[in-house]
Amino acid sequence: MSIDTAADKAPQTSPASPASKAKPRRSEGQWALGDTEPLNHNEEFKAADNPLNVRDRIIANYSKQGFAAIHPDDLRGRFRWMGLYTQRKPGIDGGRTSQLAPEELEDEHFMMRIRVDGGLLSAEQLAAIGQVSTRYARDTADITDRQNIQLHWVRIEDVPAIWEAIEPLGLWTQEACGDCPRVILGSPLAGVNPAELVDPTPAIEAIKQIVREDTSLANLPRKYKSSVSWSWDAVPEINDISFVGVVHPQHGPGFDVFVGGGLSTAAYLAPRLGAWVPLDRVPEVWHAVTKLFRDYGYRRLRNRARLKFLVADWGPAKVREVLEAEYLATPLIDGPAAVPPPQTLDYVGVTELRDGTVAVGFSAIAGRVSGSALSAVADAVRQVGASHVALTPHQKLLVVGVAPDRVADLEALLAPLGLSSQVSPWRRGLLACTGLEFCKLAIVDTKGRAHDLVADLDRRLADVALDRPLAITLNGCPNSCARIQVADIGFKGQIVTDADGNQVEGFQAHLGGQLGEDAGYGRKLRGHKVTSAELGDYIERLVRAFAAGREPEETFRSWVARSEEDALR
Numbered sequence: 092m093s094i095d096t097a098a099d100k101a102p103q104t105s106p107a108s109p110a111s112k113a114k115p116r117r118s119e120g121q122w123a124l125g126d127t128e129p130l131n132h133n134e135e136f137k138a139a140d141n142p143l144n145v146r147d148r149i150i151a152n153y154s155k156q157g158f159a160a161i162h163p164d165d166l167r168g169r170f171r172w173m174g175l176y177t178q179r180k181p182g183i184d185g186g187r188t189s190q191l192a193p194e195e196l197e198d199e200h201f202m203m204r205i206r207v208d209g210g211l212l213s214a215e216q217l218a219a220i221g222q223v224s225t226r227y228a229r230d231t232a233d234i235t236d237r238q239n240i241q242l243h244w245v246r247i248e249d250v251p252a253i254w255e256a257i258e259p260l261g262l263w264t265q266e267a268c269g270d271c272p273r274v275i276l277g278s279p280l281a282g283v284n285p286a287e288l289v290d291p292t293p294a295i296e297a298i299k300q301i302v303r304e305d306t307s308l309a310n311l312p313r314k315y316k317s318s319v320s321w322s323w324d325a326v327p328e329i330n331d332i333s334f335v336g337v338v339h340p341q342h343g344p345g346f347d348v349f350v351g352g353g354l355s356t357a358a359y360l361a362p363r364l365g366a367w368v369p370l371d372r373v374p375e376v377w378h379a380v381t382k383l384f385r386d387y388g389y390r391r392l393r394n395r396a397r398l399k400f401l402v403a404d405w406g407p408a409k410v411r412e413v414l415e416a417e418y419l420a421t422p423l424i425d426g427p428a429a430v431p432p433p434q435t436l437d438y439v440g441v442t443e444l445r446d447g448t449v450a451v452g453f454s455a456i457a458g459r460v461s462g463s464a465l466s467a468v469a470d471a472v473r474q475v476g477a478s479h480v481a482l483t484p485h486q487k488l489l490v491v492g493v494a495p496d497r498v499a500d501l502e503a504l505l506a507p508l509g510l511s512s513q514v515s516p517w518r519r520g521l522l523a524c525t526g527l528e529f530c531k532l533a534i535v536d537t538k539g540r541a542h543d544l545v546a547d548l549d550r551r552l553a554d555v556a557l558d559r560p561l562a563i564t565l566n567g568c569p570n571s572c573a574r575i576q577v578a579d580i581g582f583k584g585q586i587v588t589d590a591d592g593n594q595v596e597g598f599q600a601h602l603g604g605q606l607g608e609d610a611g612y613g614r615k616l617r618g619h620k621v622t623s624a625e626l627g628d629y630i631e632r633l634v635r636a637f638a639a640g641r642e643p644e645e646t647f648r649s650w651v652a653r654s655e656e657d658a659l660r
Contacts, residue, residue: 120312120390130391133270136164137310142172142269149173150251158199158247167193172271172309174204174264175250178243178529185527185534185596186586188568196531201245203228204267205257209277209295209319210238210482211491216260217480218469223253224462232465233538234458236522236573237316238482239267239274242462243529270311270396272302272381276318276325279438279452279481279489285445287321288344289336289370294319297374308381312388312396315381316353319346319373323429324436326484328352328360328610329577331398332380334373335429345369347429350380350410351402354571359399360610362407364414367426379418380410387413431607434559437485439519440512441498450481450491451498453510457523457541457565458486464508471504486522517548520560522574526567526584533567535584535596540623541565547627555638561647563630565598576612577604579647580630587620597622600629602659603651614651619660633659 118126129135145165153161177197205220220240224232227249228242235241275295282290302308318325321336327349334346346368352361368376384398402410415422438452472480478492493501502512526537564578575581581604587597598621601613621629636658641650
């Protein structure tokens with residue numbers, strides 16, 4: 092595989108003519124334009140030492156010398172490339188998040204993110220994750236909306252032992268975080284979905300190999316999120332690059348390409364590149380777009396360093412022009428647009444597969460499970476003769492390849508673990524980020540709040556029947572890890588003033604956001620805040636108003652768009 096570096100591509104610059112009156116161009120840190128001087132501390136520590144090299148220091152030094160020996164640039168910088176973040180010190184309330192320095196907020200334990208590219212796990216892999224959780228992470232485990240599994244309370248002394256336990260099974264934490272290609276999302280039903288014309292798994296495996304081999308991709312301007320799926324089930328609109336299945340009228344099945352999506356504090360839905368890509372070119376095109384981001388991405392300001400800002404400034408036509416001229420051997424073929432489904436594909440419940448077996452999708456509240464639960468799921472998979480497990484971008488867990496006559500047995504085995512395939516719409520549609528419990532950026536609690544909220548809504552709204560679940564998301568800060576802008580009801584955590592004038596945990600509401608068909612952002616109500624204590628009251632009021640006032644088959648998004656603000660408060 093040919094691997095080029097930014098230095099190879101950067102043109103030689105010459106001094107401006109003394110007679111020139113042109114205003115000097117401000118450097119955005121774009122390597123391809125010769126702007127290779129680091130412009131902030133993150134760029135400095137990446138230039139000083141490839142972040143991947145920190146692995147050797149963890150094994151040889153830090154795991155033996157302990158937390159106090161870790162260099163700050165490794166601890167709060169390069170450790171992210173190994174899937175490690177220091178977690179929040181217990182007892183620090185959300186009102187102090189922005190007031191304290193990182194070293195004051197952080198505990199001497201880590202969140203460890205295990206990447207599950209494509210979202211598919213064998214029973215052996217799942218059991219290994221469960222075992223390291225119970226042994227090294229206080230039995231913690233969260234299924235994320237990026238198809239990862241996150242552990243907490245990990246000590247630096249135990250990191251090498253965790254790697255030794257999971258890496259021989261094809262699992263890794265490397266580049267699960269950091270300014271690099273993170274986990275590649277895929278369809279939970281890849282290879283077995285009757286509607287799938289092309290199984291994208293070979294492309295995902297090839298991309299994983301590229302990430303392993305091309306170490307220059309470990310220094311991107313910021314995080315880089317990808318998905319490859321035949322179906323519209325890997326949130327393609329909000330990734331840096333996504334491939335979604337589509338049939339070309341002349342060339343047959345292949346993939347539509349989206350670039351430059353992302354949420355956080357500045358949300359962008361990815362536009363189409365306008366190209367059709369066959370399966371065998373997906374890794375090449377992925378690699379080309381990634382190198383374009385490496386070389387042309389903005390590095391001056393961290394809050395402008397995602398690919399979405401470059402794509403917004405250039406437009407998809409220029410992105411494709413540069414991609415074809417500088418990074419691809421042959422031009423791309425124009426192609427038709429992939430068509431999103433009318434509803435979110437979360438696969439909760441029973442889904443028939445092409446070989447006569449089924450997938451059974453289970454919901455844990457906001458993805459919160461445990462290591463012992465994952466071990467028990469692995470045992471259940473073996474006991475009923477299923478093929479494997481899949482994680483979804485909606486914090487759900489699927490057991491795939493179950494004989495139809497074993498579904499009831501499987502459900503009985505998993506029910507004591509808090510996993511159910513027959514859940515209320517409030518549990519089914521709920522997402523929550525890590526929140527105040529462990530995250531140093533969080534302002535409010537989310538996971539615990541989600542657990543209580545599901546029980547509350549099940550009680551309050553038992554008499555309300557909806558034709559589709561409403562996506563309700565809880566985010567502990569403005570960064571939108573739980574996708575607040577594109578949820579039916581998205582809550583952004585903040586400190587608010589209650590009726591008695593007290594500063595308490597609360598949320599700003601985003602209403603009517605959606606991915607897939609009619610994708611768009613939620614509506615924010617001017618000056619409207621909801622305290623945590625008022626969440627149940629507010630959601631009940633909102634849902635009942637929607638149920639009473641909607642037109643036949645009208646979506647929540649459409650109803651919100653046409654409603655007066657008073658009806659939404």
